[in-house]
Amino acid sequence: MSFDRLDRVTKREVRDLLGKGWLTHDGMWFLAAADQLGVEAANELNRRAIRGMSEFEVRRLLDTLGVSAEDLVDAGAIATLLEDALALLLPGSVAEHFEVVPGGDRIHWEWEPGACFAYKGMQRAGLLEAYECGVIYRIRCWFEHLGIPADTDPVVGKCLMADDGRCSGDFLIGQGFSR
Numbered sequence: 001m002s003f004d005r006l007d008r009v010t011k012r013e014v015r016d017l018l019g020k021g022w023l024t025h026d027g028m029w030f031l032a033a034a035d036q037l038g039v040e041a042a043n044e045l046n047r048r049a050i051r052g053m054s055e056f057e058v059r060r061l062l063d064t065l066g067v068s069a070e071d072l073v074d075a076g077a078i079a080t081l082l083e084d085a086l087a088l089l090l091p092g093s094v095a096e097h098f099e100v101v102p103g104g105d106r107i108h109w110e111w112e113p114g115a116c117f118a119y120k121g122m123q124r125a126g127l128l129e130a131y132e133c134g135v136i137y138r139i140r141c142w143f144e145h146l147g148i149p150a151d152t153d154p155v156v157g158k159c160l161m162a163d164d165g166r167c168s169g170d171f172l173i174g175q176g177f178s179r
Contacts, residue, residue: 012092019091027121030134039130046134054141061085061142069146075102075173078148082107082139086101090117109136110168111161124140139171149174 033042051062062068079102079110087095097115101108114120122131136156143150151172154160161167 003023007039012058015097017089019089021095022089022090023094023117025132027118030107031127032163034125034127043130043132047132047137050134051141054138055145056143058085058142061088064088072148074148075105077093078102078171078173079107085142105173107171107173108168109171111137111166113165114161116159116161116167119159119167121164122159128159131159131162133158133159136169143171145174152172 024147030042030046032111033045037045043051061081065088066079069079072081079100086098090098094117097112100109111119111132116135118131118133118135122128125179133156136152140150140152151174153170153172159167162170
């Protein structure tokens with residue numbers, strides 16, 4: 001086996017390959033669950049899996065990025081963690097279409113119109129109208145496991161992009177949050 005070809009693969013290419021593999025698995029799992037059990041059951045199982053996974057994931061992200069929970073003192077520090085975490089987890093072709101911007105006790109998120117990977121996948125599968133967003137839910141679970149009180153405005157249940165082609169909103173960091 002020649003490792004010469006592997007030595008030429010960049011970190012970004014490896015990250016993108018792994019990220020795309022994970023997103024494909026996630027989507028195929030959801031579609032199989034929806035086909036076997038119905039979309040409502042797939043949504044419920046997806047949320048349960050996200051909640052369970054996110055506790056481990058956020059700890060691993062903190063360790064990998066060299067951040068402690070105590071470093072997350074305000075919306076700016078939390079937004080930086082989100083940007084870094086999403087850039088690490090998502091393929092560049094996906095992460096570059098998502099933006100987070102801190103402001104006071106808010107962190108604004110926005111997908112470019114039509115650019116969310118989950119939206120595209122559910123649209124192709126014909127499940128968009130019934131799909132409950134797992135992307136924003138995953139980030140909310142990170143906040144929960146970090147002990148950061150946060151809500152979203154608007155409240156995210158069904159896919160926001162399905163309604164008007166846009167997905168944007170704010171994570172509202174709990175009143176009086178401080179470390």
